[in-house]
Amino acid sequence: STAFVQWVGEKTPISDTSYVGIDAILEQMRRKAMKQGFEFNVMVVGQSGLGKSTLMNTLFKSKVSRKSVQPNVEERIPKTVEIKSVSHDVEEKGVRMKLTVIDTPGFGDQINNENCWQPIMKFINDQYESYLQEEININRKKRIPDSRVHCCIYFIPPTGHCLRPLDVEFMRHLSKVVNIVPVIAKADTLTLEERDSFKKTIREELRANGIDVYPQKEFDEDAEDRMINDKIREMTPFAVVGSDQEYQVNGKRILGRKTKWGTIEVENIAHCEFAYLRDLLIRTHMQNIKDITCSIHYETYRVRRLNESNILFTSNPPDHPAVQPKANGQPEEQPATPQPNGVAAQHEALSHEM
């Protein structure tokens, strides 16, 4: 037990006679991270035509979207929601990252869109499942490949009125399993006043429906965190415009959209909120987004999954084939307490051994 914190030393320019070197661990960590590289998996969801691919390309300043990878394929709207992943290795100032962009063509494009969120939910849960399977192996990989969806960007069409039932349904179900960052797509069709009122309406509707989008209030770590995140929550959802074309404006080359009435500068915060989205997603909160996925969403899935399979096994006699739990992973009501023998297999065995 510890009573108080002991200061061991400080590297000062004057004297380092009392320097231990504990703070060198920061540099060691940084080196290790640079060597290992990072992974980031982002999903885009929204009706076709809302500029999802363009926004991804704008965010990552290269052709990362699925469409850019297969430019010659005829774009047709699929009959059901499809999930298509594309991965790229990118590098910036020595930092290497494997970026995976997951597209969901067909979402919201059918005549009957009931349950079109289900294939997406299934995909997300499947990634949790494969991570879990690897994690419980006896011989497991040093670094478990992480295909879990860290962030889901949801594109709201710029109607200017309110959320549609499809938007509410999707976000209500998915916000429980993944970090959702809602954005107002093609925001250049809204005036600033329309934009603000639209945002306010959306925020109220999210609140009314109990939908927690990223950054979720309950995961703020401390007062400083809360302060920073409150500011972000006041701006949600970001009104964005995407572009992969550069123009010369005032002697500078900037990304923008040229129209007859002016050029919309994508990275100009007076024009749209793209820069805020980019900063949130990439420059300041990327690690936190991954942490929430890892330590909260994944753990929630794991708890549910381990309890579920125990219930199944206690109710099925051994000569029945092993039943797979419901694939759509619809969050069911959990039993208030775990079954008396319902603990993780290995934990149970260990306790018996004790």
Place this chain on the structure above:
Amino acid sequence: SAIFCEIREEKKHHNDKGVRSLSLAGHVGFDSLPDQLVNKSICQGFCFNILCIGETGIGKSTLMDTLFNTNFENFESSHFEPQVKLRAQTYDLQESNVRLRLTVVNTVGFGDQMNKQESYQPVVDYIDRQFESYLQEELKIKRSLHNYHDSRVHACLYFISPSGHSLKSLDLVTMKKLDSKVNIIPVIAKADTISKSELHKFKIKIMSELVSNGVQIYQFPLDDETVAKVNTTMNGHLPFAVVGSTEEVAVGNKMVKARQYPWGVVQVENENHCDFVKLREMLICVNMEDLREQTHTRHYELYRRCKLEELGFKDTDSECKPVSLQQTYEAKRQEFLVELQKREDEMRQMFVQRVKDKEAELKEAERELQSRFEQLKRLHAEEKAALEEKKRLLDDDLSSFGKRKAAAQLLQAQSLTANGKKDKDRKK
């Protein structure tokens, strides 16, 4: 007016994983990721656990004090401990903006016993207990690994006595038992008692003995080119010959940590005098993170694998098809339930048998009692009859006696009256 420009053509090529490499057309900003990661760690703080194994009085506590510039609570241990024990103490240290939760584990009484055959066992047990604790947490359903206070031993400093000759057999046995469980860094303690030339020979002897006995000590890692060079050099200086001291002595115009002898001053941080600075460099400044990582990805994984295999878990079944843990668990559980049922039945049968036996016993006793009672009753009746007979005889006797008595009295009375008549007759 705006000038239309084409976006630059990116170079695309596939790497060996089939994942495309893209070059970026501008600054995206994910180069801040290492900083984001580091900031998170600063908020959380770090954990580091050192185990010091060495004989009583060899200087373990002093060295820790010197390394970390503090006075940890130190107890002078007795040499009469019947068994080797381990004493762990945890401290919160801070340097600049880095908070470190340091746990120092010292052996107590190591090397003091007459019979040292089991000396290594408490150490192995302690290390395994920390792994076990982590494994338990990892396997919980509701777990909190990022809040978990990691008590697994990251580095083991093994203190070699400065005999100048060779390793003791206790040293070899202990290190051999530990080399697959913990990162071992051997140090020569109280190195100021050995001369430079003796030291050089001593180090070579020690390293060759370790090699010939197959002891795997911790190698400072060479895979990162930033530190590969210094680590290679340091690997060649093992084991580090250290001197510890928290006393300060004036040398020139500075106060330095040193040990003052009549013949001179041994300066702890003077690399010509001892390898203390090298140890500090390697243990803390350069490789602390690697020590933690090796513990987690190598030693802990090995423990986990062995433990789970011991319990009968496999990743594939006899046909090499992947077996889910749930299947294994269910099979084991059925086995266990069947065993349980069998034992229950056995117990029940045994109980029923015992009841029967007892019942028979009791019935037998009852019967016995009954027959004895009957017997007694008979005896009783016989005696009673006999007594009655006696009584009758007595009564008869009594009555015949009574009759005789009456007859005798009558005779007496008659004789008296007859005598009285005679007397009367005389008088007349």
